[in-house]
Amino acid sequence: MGIAGFIAALAGSVLSLIISFIPVQFTNILLALFLVFLTVMCRMMPHRASIKGCLIGCAILTLVFRFMYMTTIGIILYGICMVAVIAGAVLMNNDSGSYATVGGEKA
Amino acid sequence: MAFGNKEKLPRVHQKINWKKEATMLPGYIIILVWLIFTAAFLLWILAASFSTTPEIMQGNVFKFETGVHFENYAVAWSQQNVARYFGNSLLYSIVGCVFTILISAPASYVLSRYKFICNKIVKNSLIIAMSVPAVMIVLPIYAITASWRNAPDRLIFTILMIFFRVPYTTVFLLNFFQTLSRSYEEAAAIDGCSPAGTFWRIMFPLVQPALVTVTIFNFLGIWNEFFMALIFASSQEIAPVGVGLLQIVNSMKYTGQYGALFAAVIIVFLPTFLLYIFLSEKIIAGVTGGGVKG
Amino acid sequence: MIIGIVSIVLPVLALILQCVFAGFSILCIPSIVTAVFAALAFWKKGPVLALVTVFMAFIQICTLNIQLTAILGLLSAVASVFLMIDCEKFREAHPELVDPKAATKQMIIGFMLPCIITLLVMYAYPVIRTFLMSFFDMQNITAPIAEWSFVGLGKYSKIFASQSFLRSLRNMIMIWVVGGVITLALALLFAIILTSGIRFKKFFRAAIYMPNVISAVALATMWIQYIFNQQYGMLNSIIAFFNGAPINWLSTDMKFWAMLGSFIFGAVGYYMLIFISGIEKIPADLYEAATIDGASKVQQAFKITFPLLKGVTKTNLTFWTINTATFYLWSKMFSPVDTEASVIVPVMYLYDTAFPSKGNIQADAGAAAAVGIVLAVIILAVYLIMNKVIKDDDIEL
Numbered sequence: 001m002g003i004a005g006f007i008a009a010l011a012g013s014v015l016s017l018i019i020s021f022i023p024v025q026f027t028n029i030l031l032a033l034f035l036v037f038l039t040v041m042c043r044m045m046p047h048r049a050s051i052k053g054c055l056i057g058c059a060i061l062t063l064v065f066r067f068m069y070m071t072t073i074g075i076i077l078y079g080i081c082m083v084a085v086i087a088g089a090v091l092m093n094n095d096s097g098s099y100a101t102v103g104g105e106k107a
Numbered sequence: 108m109a110f111g112n113k114e115k116l117p118r119v120h121q122k123i124n125w126k127k128e129a130t131m132l133p134g135y136i137i138i139l140v141w142l143i144f145t146a147a148f149l150l151w152i153l154a155a156s157f158s159t160t161p162e163i164m165q166g167n168v169f170k171f172e173t174g175v176h177f178e179n180y181a182v183a184w185s186q187q188n189v190a191r192y193f194g195n196s197l198l199y200s201i202v203g204c205v206f207t208i209l210i211s212a213p214a215s216y217v218l219s220r221y222k223f224i225c226n227k228i229v230k231n232s233l234i235i236a237m238s239v240p241a242v243m244i245v246l247p248i249y250a251i252t253a254s255w256r257n258a259p260d261r262l263i264f265t266i267l268m269i270f271f272r273v274p275y276t277t278v279f280l281l282n283f284f285q286t287l288s289r290s291y292e293e294a295a296a297i298d299g300c301s302p303a304g305t306f307w308r309i310m311f312p313l314v315q316p317a318l319v320t321v322t323i324f325n326f327l328g329i330w331n332e333f334f335m336a337l338i339f340a341s342s343q344e345i346a347p348v349g350v351g352l353l354q355i356v357n358s359m360k361y362t363g364q365y366g367a368l369f370a371a372v373i374i375v376f377l378p379t380f381l382l383y384i385f386l387s388e389k390i391i392a393g394v395t396g397g398g399v400k401g
Numbered sequence: 402m403i404i405g406i407v408s409i410v411l412p413v414l415a416l417i418l419q420c421v422f423a424g425f426s427i428l429c430i431p432s433i434v435t436a437v438f439a440a441l442a443f444w445k446k447g448p449v450l451a452l453v454t455v456f457m458a459f460i461q462i463c464t465l466n467i468q469l470t471a472i473l474g475l476l477s478a479v480a481s482v483f484l485m486i487d488c489e490k491f492r493e494a495h496p497e498l499v500d501p502k503a504a505t506k507q508m509i510i511g512f513m514l515p516c517i518i519t520l521l522v523m524y525a526y527p528v529i530r531t532f533l534m535s536f537f538d539m540q541n542i543t544a545p546i547a548e549w550s551f552v553g554l555g556k557y558s559k560i561f562a563s564q565s566f567l568r569s570l571r572n573m574i575m576i577w578v579v580g581g582v583i584t585l586a587l588a589l590l591f592a593i594i595l596t597s598g599i600r601f602k603k604f605f606r607a608a609i610y611m612p613n614v615i616s617a618v619a620l621a622t623m624w625i626q627y628i629f630n631q632q633y634g635m636l637n638s639i640i641a642f643f644n645g646a647p648i649n650w651l652s653t654d655m656k657f658w659a660m661l662g663s664f665i666f667g668a669v670g671y672y673m674l675i676f677i678s679g680i681e682k683i684p685a686d687l688y689e690a691a692t693i694d695g696a697s698k699v700q701q702a703f704k705i706t707f708p709l710l711k712g713v714t715k716t717n718l719t720f721w722t723i724n725t726a727t728f729y730l731w732s733k734m735f736s737p738v739d740t741e742a743s744v745i746v747p748v749m750y751l752y753d754t755a756f757p758s759k760g761n762i763q764a765d766a767g768a769a770a771a772v773g774i775v776l777a778v779i780i781l782a783v784y785l786i787m788n789k790v791i792k793d794d795d796i797e798l
Contacts, residue, residue, distance in 0.1 A: 026468055030472065031462055037479060038482070045486070048486065050448060050452060058455075058456070065262075065463045138609075145608065145612075148628055151627060164633060217508070217509050221505070232525075233516075233520065235524075236523075239524055243777050244523065246773065247531055249542055249755075250530075250543045253543040270523035273523075303504070331616045331617060331618075333729075333733075334727075338752075348616060348618070353618060353737060368622075372622050372623060375616050375618070376620075379614050380614070380615050391607065394675075395677070
């Protein structure tokens with residue numbers, strides 16, 4: 001499940017990065033870059049639930065902010081991307097749950 | 108088991124006690140007149156939304172002589188901007204509901220569980236804030252937000268809606284947190300869970316039914332918000348359905364598309380109506396149980 | 402160590418550059434908050450504080466509107482992620498630092514803060530400012546306090562000298578009295594019928610409450626465009642069926658009553674629910690005893706139900722008062738473009754005073770605030786009188 005989550009989250013964040021280039025929207029590129037960064041961090045440190053928290057929170061914030069500004073098809077595309085990111089992060093979290101019981105979970 | 112069934116069976120197949128029902132006849136008549144009136148005009152509006160303007164003007168909407176006109180909905184949805192109003196309202200309602208819960212639930216939990224200095228004061232101010240009429244606060248808030256013209260208007264209105272629902276939500280949840288047993292926290296503390304972690308992992312999921320109820324009320328409240336929307340979100344781009352519908356009605360003098368107007372009315376009416384059909388028991392229990400207006 | 406300093410310095414740098422190139426504005430606030438939280442997280446080694454820093458840094462990417470500062474914002478967000486990991490590692494290495502009492506205290510503060518900020522920003526400050534505004538004269542609503550000039554009770558005497566305000570007060574009182582009597586009577590009638598053992602009780606109850614959940618704008622549009630329509634409207638069709646002369650329901654004379662009627666239709670359900678919950682609390686054996694003694698349903702209503710519903714009636718009256726004082730939507734729907742005297746209510750007067758739609762009228766925020774204060778005083782007064790007159794002496798049975 002963990003790898004599926006990673007792929008979903010990575011696909012979502014990379015896709016949102018790609019959409020931000022057509023047309024080029026500088027802020028969107030930066031936001032998407034940060035999401036990609038967080039996704040990779042999640043994969044590298046699966047036992048840190050807090051990074052997943054960051055990823056989910058930032059995906060929600062992206063949704064909120066993009067919805068405030070956009071009015072076109074972009075909303076739908078972003079919506080799908082962010083849902084993929086959130087779902088992916090949650091799936092990865094499930095995976096790390098079993099991991100953490102071995103490594104000793106942090107309260 | 109069998110015994111229980113025996114006792115229940117006669118009740119199910121009980122014959123209608125006509126004598127008893129007859130004494131209630133006036134009651135039935137009054138209620139039915141009210142309901143028929145409601146149903147009649149709702150059905151008429153529904154039928155009118157599928158008719159052409161001339162048909163509506165002549166008053167024969169139920170005959171569908173020229174067929175069923177679904178295009179009214181298309182006109183309302185795209186030409187008259189209902190799609191945008193609808194999307195705006197959905198955005199305000201969903202974001203508003205989520206953040207209201209995120210602010211209110213923790214506060215409500217702390218207020219109901221822990222004694223601290225201003226506990227009582229905060230509780231009372233929340234109850235007072237709940238009944239402060241919107242007219243008392245809009246002018247200064249307008250003054251504050253007017254200086255934020257750089258910030259997107261949608262964001263301002265969403266934040267206002269969140270803040271506007273917080274007192275009600277917090278007070279509503281107080282009772283539910285009070286009913287939860289303290290043994291959950293004790294058990295969690297022994298397992299080494301931090302207090303905040305205990306809340307998010309154990310207590311928050313436990314009050315889920317109350318969260319659902321209060322979220323329904325918040326959704327309805329934000330979806331139907333009108334006064335604040337007229338002041339803070341009245342421009343075409345960001346208007347929610349209420350204000351949008353008013354604009355459609357006002358422009359009706361020039362467009363004259365009555366079919367599309369009624370289609371717009373139905374579109375605005377439908378989401379909360381459907382919600383109500385599925386959740387009416389929960390909503391009614393929430394109104395009377397909470398004892399406060401939603 | 403280094404990562405902490407970096408994550409504090411980056412937002413500060415972004416802030417400075419933003420101020421230099423674009424001037425200080427509301428957009429700078431997320432950067433300030435980011436820097437503050439980064440410093441706190443660094444000082445306290447708190448992972449949660451660092452988590453908040455990450456979110457604030459993320460928001461600051463959106464708000465910083467120069468490319469250079471936005472990139473700095475992104476870098477600071479990355480730095481704060483590492484700061485968060487750093488803090489967590491530190492906590493894991495020093496478990497003895499975890500103090501349950503301190504953790505509880507932090508939780509109380511963290512959980513209460515958003516709520517208290519809401520109360521202060523959304524309620525306390527505006528109410529106080531509205532109160533002050535009503536004693537001052539100002540250019541427009543947004544004028545800073547320094548530019549206000551004190552006029553004492555001048556704004557109050559101004560609004561009470563205004564014909565339209567007096568008219569709006571009269572309309573409000575009409576709604577309160579006439580509408581209140583009809584609404585509460587209907588609600589009580591329905592409540593008694595529904596609790597008398599009628600079939601399909603749940604369905605009827607849900608159907609009567611229904612207008613309360615649907616958008617009132619949609620409901621008002623239905624009434625105006627269909628029921629009160631002169632050509633094809635429901636009421637005129639019924640009149641025509643009985644060979645009566647059609648009535649122009651939306652004429653100046655009838656408009657107020659048309660509005661009140663449609664408003665009552667929507668409002669009854671809510672008060673009915675409150676009455677029902679009150680009636681259901683009355684023990685059933687009282688009625689059984691009365692039935693055995695030969696009391697009819699009507700007698701039972703007068704002898705048992707009404708006297709025991711005092712508390713519920715008080716609740717309903719309070720809600721009705723608040724509802725009437727803040728009555729706006731229906732008036733707006735019945736006079737959508739220009740405010741008409743026949744349906745004007747105080748809130749509408751307030752709106753027109755504060756945000757005049759016509760260019761030649763000067764906005765008067767002070768007078769608008771005075772209207773708000775008058776309404777609040779009315780609600781408070783009714784509430785206090787109600788508490789005095791109707792003692793909450795529901796018999797505990």
